[in-house]
Amino acid sequence: MSDIAIFFLHGLAYAGLLFLVSSGLTLVFGMMSVLNFAHASFYMLGAYFAYWLLQITGNFWLALLISPLMLLVIGALVERFLLRKVHVLGHVHELLLTFGLAYIIDEAVKLIWGTNPHAIIISGFLAHTVNIMGVTYPVYRLFVFGVSMALGLFMWLILFKTRIGIIVRAAVEDSPMVGSLGINVPLVFMGVFSVGAALSGLAGVTAGPLLSVDPGMAGAILVDAFVVIVVGGMGSLGGAVLASFIIGELQSFGVLLFPDFSLALIYMLMAVVLVIRPEGLFGEKQ
Amino acid sequence: MKKLLTICIAVMTVLMMTTGVMAESTIKIAVVEPLSGNFKDIGDRYLEGVHYAAKVANENGGLLGKKVEIIPMDSELKPAVAVRKATKLIMKDGVNFFVGGTGSSVGGAMSVLANKKNAIMLSYGMAATSLTGEKCSRNFFRACATTDNQSYALAHWVADQKFKKVFCIAQDYSFGKQAVDAFVTKLKELNPAAEIVGTVMHPVGTKDFAPYVSQIIASGAEVVFTSNWGNDLTLLLKQAKPLGLKAQFACYYLNDENAIRVVANDEAVIGSVTAEIYMVTIPTEANKKFVEQFKKSEGRYPTWLRGKAYLATTFLFKAIEKAGSTDVDKVITAWEGLVYEGPAGKWTMRACDHQTQMPIWIAEIIKNNPYFEHAYVATPEEVASEKVSVPCDKTGCPGFQ
Structure with a gap:
């Protein structure tokens, strides 16, 4: 019994990480219809910034706060000076732009920090372990899940319970109308994109201590993030939550029950979802 | 224009001649x-x-x-x-x-x-x-x-330590499979009493090792063999310790100071062993x-x-x-x-x-060493070349014409 509970817990922690990584991606797609290929590179930048900040300040909490803020600024600049220019040319151009941006960031990271992997070291109570039903469990894995829960709740509150959320959602539905009501629509989009970038930065910092910080980390997470948002439904926040949960648990119990094809299980899930509901679990029909 | 071309040709000829001369002297x-x-x-x-x-x-x-x-x-x-x-x-x-x-x-x-x-x-x-x-x-x-030599050396160590319960974890591709096969075959030969309590092949680039670590713990293994390299090695070690795994690791590639640095937790590597043909700590005069x-x-x-x-x-x-x-x-x-x-x-x-x-050298990872601030390999023991070698007629090499 406790065995199953532990594997469930493993699944939750990994689901937390998946949601952190995919939330920004699905937000930007849902609110701007931009499929941001540079998302995983932002995530990597978040982790590298955290590594750098940790070297200077030695404080993980500070890194957790400042690194996403740095990505917020980068996101705003990218939207204002790059994305907005190609917006009129259509989605393919936006996709290509973010694709190129991903390459540039990946190479820049190698130039600045080299190809040697680095570690983000946590200390204090985050580095401790707790005893759950007689099993040792690291506090940090619970922390990852906690952060993603808090983030999910926060995003839901903003988007569906505040005036900002109403404006953003309205701007997606009918931007000329919202614009004529005196709202600065380009500013709204800039805000959405930079928040998306900040979220990927937060994911990078949070993943850092669990994984390692290296130039391959963007490529390693990109596919996972796409699987989550395809299964959950492109642009759906609730879908990302559910898909992260399913994939996290499937991964964990897959290793326990079918170790030889645990990886295949996830792609099988994606195939099944695409056949039965091509728009994803919570996606809207186009 | 014609003059420029002549100069070009002249320069190139000189360059070619000098490189030609250099080719003979190096x-x-x-x-x-x-x-x-x-x-x-x-x-x-x-x-x-x-x-x-x-x-x-x-x-x-x-x-x-x-x-x-x-x-x-x-x-x-x-x-x-x-x-x-x-x-x-x-x-x-x-x-x-x-x-x-x-x-x-x-x-x-x-x-x-x-x-x-x-x-x-x-x-x-x-x-x-x-x-x-x-x-x-x-x-x-x-x-x-070769993978055979390195696996044989680790099998010798595991057999010498008289471990009863052994777990194998490796990357799911030809290299990982060969490493595990060679290790298990040699161990069975050296110590038939040793039991392989579990073997897991995981995808290359696994991010979350927690489910695997829980399986290792549940198996009651005393020692874990792994041929993992890169992130698959560091993440396995890094995530295993906080999840409560106490078994030692017998690794291919823990002789790398970068791996130990990235694990960033000396407690997670101390006591594990690594096998290589060269380590900085080899105790020969040379x-x-x-x-x-x-x-x-x-x-x-x-x-x-x-x-x-x-x-x-x-x-x-x-x-x-x-x-x-x-x-x-x-x-x-x-x-x-x-x-x-x-x-x-x-x-x-x-x-x-x-x-x-x-010969292949096997060393434990220890805390105090003169080389780095973090843990590193201790003075290794030699596993003689005859012990890890594959006889000529067993290599599969048909010979040279």
Whole structure:
């Protein structure tokens, strides 16, 4: 019994990480219809910034706060000076732009920090372990899940319970109308994109201590993030939550029950979802 | 315009003549390594070892009275790229000697090319057993352990420690499977009482090892064998300890200070062991001298890849010296059966498959060491070359024509 509970817990922690990584991606797609290929590179930048900040300040909490803020600024600049220019040319151009941006960031990271992997070291109570039903469990894995829960709740509150959320959602539905009501629509989009970038930065910092910080980390997470948002439904926040949960648990119990094809299980899930509901679990029909 | 053209031609002629003169006065060694991309760090470290070997040779009057010239060649870890660039070096620059350590697929392609163009390819790091087995070639030499050798060495250690419950975890591709197979076969032979309580093959690039670690804990294993490298090694170790795994690890690649640094938790590596043909802590007089001089010259220790590349390249130099010529056929003949007693013990180049017969060193990871602030390898024990060797008739190498 406790065995199953532990594997469930493993699944939750990994689901937390998946949601952190995919939330920004699905937000930007849902609110701007931009499929941001540079998302995983932002995530990597978040982790590298955290590594750098940790070297200077030695404080993980500070890194957790400042690194996403740095990505917020980068996101705003990218939207204002790059994305907005190609917006009129259509989605393919936006996709290509973010694709190129991903390459540039990946190479820049190698130039600045080299190809040697680095570690983000946590200390204090985050580095401790707790005893759950007689099993040792690291506090940090619970922390990852906690952060993603808090983030999910926060995003839901903003988007569906505040005036900002109403404006953003309205701007997606009918931007000329919202614009004529005196709202600065380009500013709204800039805000959405930079928040998306900040979220990927937060994911990078949070993943850092669990994984390692290296130039391959963007490529390693990109596919996972796409699987989550395809299964959950492109642009759906609730879908990302559910898909992260399913994939996290499937991964964990897959290793326990079918170790030889645990990886295949996830792609099988994606195939099944695409056949039965091509728009994803919570996606809207186009 | 015509004048400009004449000048151009004149300059080019002079350049070609000077390089032609240089070609005769140096012995060129091309280093086939990933010098860009995600594995740049590995290639750079190997290259440093080769450079140092050349430096030592040149300071002692060169080879056969000629200077050794090192030509770095970025393989990009792609066999096709390596072959294209190497062909150019052979045809245009007259390079006969290639060394490299990264990517058995690159090694396989280079072996075929070396055979076709009659050059020599020496590997100091490519581990696929088949390179000196079924795919062996007269022009391919190896001065490092194969997966068989390294797994056998760890099996000896596990058997000697009389462990009863052993778990195997490896990356799910040919290398991981070969490593586990060789380890299990040898362990069964050495200690039939040892039980394999679980074997798991996980995808390369696994991010969350928690479910695997829980399985290892549930199996009650006392020791965990792993041939993992890169992130698959560091993440496994890093995530295992906080989840409460107490078993020791018997690893292929924990001799790497970068891996230990990235695990970033000494508690997670102390007590585990690693097996390699070279470690900076090998207690021979020759090694102490080498480490001291390398440190003095390069400002750092010749750890792992640097040491391996240095030793193997020096072995090649010994073969060229014995041959008294840079003629490929003469060097091949001279190298077969050649013995090199260096920092890592006695090496013999076996004639039947061109696989160096060499001892493998096994060391525990300890906290206090003079090399780094973090934990690192202790003084290793030698596993004799006969104990880890595969007999000539079992390698699968049909022999050279």
